[in-house]
Amino acid sequence: MTRPTIDDIARSAGVSKSAVSFALNDRPGVSPATRERILRVASEMNWRPHKAARALGGARADAVGLVVARPAQTIGAEPFFGLLLAGLQAGLSARSVALHLMIVEDTAAEIEVYRRWTSERHVDGFVLVDLQHRDKRVPVLEDLGVPAVVIGGPGGHGTLPSLWADDREAMLSLVDYLAALGHRRIAHVAGDEAFHHTRRRIRALKDAARRLHLVDAVSVPTDFSDAQGASATRALLSSPDRPSALIFDSDVMAVAGLAVAAEMGVAVPAGLSVVSFEDSLLTRIVHPGITALHRDTFALGGQVAAMLLAAVDEPGSVRDVQSATPRLTVRESTRAPYTERRA
Amino acid sequence: MTRPTIDDIARSAGVSKSAVSFALNDRPGVSPATRERILRVASEMNWRPHKAARALGGARADAVGLVVARPAQTIGAEPFFGLLLAGLQAGLSARSVALHLMIVEDTAAEIEVYRRWTSERHVDGFVLVDLQHRDKRVPVLEDLGVPAVVIGGPGGHGTLPSLWADDREAMLSLVDYLAALGHRRIAHVAGDEAFHHTRRRIRALKDAARRLHLVDAVSVPTDFSDAQGASATRALLSSPDRPSALIFDSDVMAVAGLAVAAEMGVAVPAGLSVVSFEDSLLTRIVHPGITALHRDTFALGGQVAAMLLAAVDEPGSVRDVQSATPRLTVRESTRAPYTERRA
DNA sequence: GAGTTTTACTAAACCGCTCTAGTGGAATGG
């Protein structure tokens, strides 16, 4: 009861294995009648191509790689990651391309995987996430000459095509909204400065603060963890002239910040407005619901999949694509500041 | 500048390609000196094995599959899933086995992927999650004769080895704790009754209620979503003799329930105790922190990886393994009920 | 109707690696 090969089909259909190959791959060289017969036999025998055999002949691996260098905790906690994964999957499986997922310790290990999988012909391309400042992975992938799409940017991704969001514009819209509500003291619990997008957000906030003549607009960098998000919040809320609005770079930190406010007896939104730069189930299910910048992460994954598949089909053909700028979804965590209302 | 093959190495080292193969695979047949020379040449040429070529010879695919039939939203939201993935990865990558992840619409599609990947020799085995009552996937995998490990059980997984947790014992410990605090009216926002573990938990609660002479112990099944978790909570809290403690089958529903309590003006834990059957970052970062049954999901993933690799190495050798029973982690969301304290 | 093109098909090389069978020479045994 071993699996059938094209040789078995050839024998059973009374033709050569080349004829079978032609028939199964829809190429000329066999008459309609013979083709039909071969296909019937193949289907009767429940034949399926042996991936490795095809790949050996130089065909595609029909798989793309996603290598992530993050602590396990983060993978589990970040709704962003799961949604991206799901979107990516959906886009890939439509063309029956598999996703090879690898979670590694650090960037060095990540690069090693890129090298290995490329030379082993294990995948046809890569998706690069968490773009960093002077990212070391970019030159490696360029050098390997393997198709790859970067999520992040603009800038810093060399010649690799990128799918980017306008973080600057998003931050400006957010600050404009808070300023319009009357907030003058805004603080920012930022992410890791090693990341490109974190730097852009910090710079955008600074610019907006200057333009809007805000009293203060400090950004506190963190490692994106709930712990550092909480302690940054604690520090900010303990200051004598504490901010009336907090911007969190991630949903996890926003929720952690909300908990700190509750623990310190600061009412949200009455005494403090809270905004998250990232939207997810998290910001929706807590009480009060957190005002957040929403983007369709699932769709984003689908876009990346499409770009990568195009890059595999025709290397060099894919250009940078801008994804939709995140839009503000207002929930219960934002309101005009207390002092302003009293005035 | 094409990638080197063992033929290139053979030529360069002045030996036959069989000798190269022996040397590279650490098997007898070459003298230490020759072996050393071959290895040096291979490393100089930066040679790597071509996976497909090896696989064609009947070797392992060095990959296992995880196919999940869940809505994308759930994948993104459930910390459990991400942690399991990370743990699985860690366990697999130690033996440099890749993980093929596929997210599909429904069980029928899932089964189709099992069939395809098996006959394409795409993977060496599968991890089965979300074990259901009369699960249709089990007989298919048994029939395909492919190594597989089930997360769930005991029971309902046929001859496939399973890694299971004692849900019954966990539920009993939880109810005992609530009863000891003085709670008499306990309600249970359950998951989907199609799942084995949900049924077991419901049954365990009923038994405990009888044994402890609790006034009430109703279980409300849901689809695990935050929306149904919230509406179930709303309904339970609206009843004239509402429960003084709520048990949620998942962390997401527990947080959603917490938000509903806040929205209805029910103080937690003063007016209502809340417990989650699943622990994660979520239960930790909200305020008040939610008392939950904790298990090490990352480690669980590692265990599954080990079991599956063993099953691949030696089919039929792997037996059922019981994972650690989840243990209660008490946070701020549980307390003796108000009425009891007054009495 | 002879020459040319097209069609339908086959034989065999090839992809990169593993592994078995075979070979010649050195070491061992009696």
Next chain:
DNA sequence: CCATTCCACTAGAGCGGTTTAGTAAAACTC
């Protein structure tokens, strides 16, 4: 000293496909 065993190594088949070169017959051309 000859027979045997051992060792280091090579030749080549085989894994399951794809693809190229080749072939015989049928279908066109003028």
